[in-house]
Amino acid sequence: MAILAKEIEDLIRQNFPKAEIIITDLAGDGNHYAAEITDESFRGKNRVQQQRAVYASLKGKMDGSNGQLHALALTTKIPL
C-alpha cells in the first residue's frame, strides 16, 4: 500500500495551510518519504511538540504494519 507525495502534502497542508512543505520520496517506492515543514506555528514548541502536530495531521496513515506510510523522516523548522 503506497501513498503519493501529493497526498502527504495535502494532508499536512490541511493543518498547516501556510507552511512551506517539501516532500521527498527517498526510495522511489512510495513508502519511504522525507518531509520538511517550515511553519510559524512551530515557534515556541520543542521538536517533539512540533512533530506530534505533523503526525496528527497524518493520523491513521502511519498506524501499524497496515499503515500506508512506513517511514517518514520528519524535519520541522521555524521560518527565519
Add this chain to the structure above:
Amino acid sequence: MSDTENTIKNVVMKNNVVLFMKGTKSMPQCGFSSKVAGILNFMNVEFQDINVLENQEIRETIKVYSDWPTIPQLYVNGEFVGGCDIITEMTLSGELDTLLKENNISFDKEAVNKIREANG
C-alpha cells in the same frame, strides 16, 4: 491505565535511559532503531533496550503512551525525548549532551565529538 501502560511506566521510571526499538541494541532489526542504538552505543551510554518485536502489546501501547506513532522511542528519566530524526538532530547540535548532563547520565564526550566531526 492498562497493565501494559503500567509496565511501560515502570520501565521508563526505573531505568535512566530506555530505548524502545525493533530488535536489540546488539542486533537492531530496523534502520531507524539501528541508528539511535548505534549513537548511544558509540557514546557509551548505559541504556535499557526494549525489543517491541517481541511484544505486540508494548509495540502498540508505547505509541499511545507517548502520543508518537513510530519506533524507536527514547526516554530519559521517564520523559519521552524523541525518535530517530530528533535524536539525530540533537546529537549533531549538542542538545543530547546537554540533556544527558542535566540528567547526570555519563557518556563519552570524545565519541560524540567524533560523530559531529564526521557529520559536520
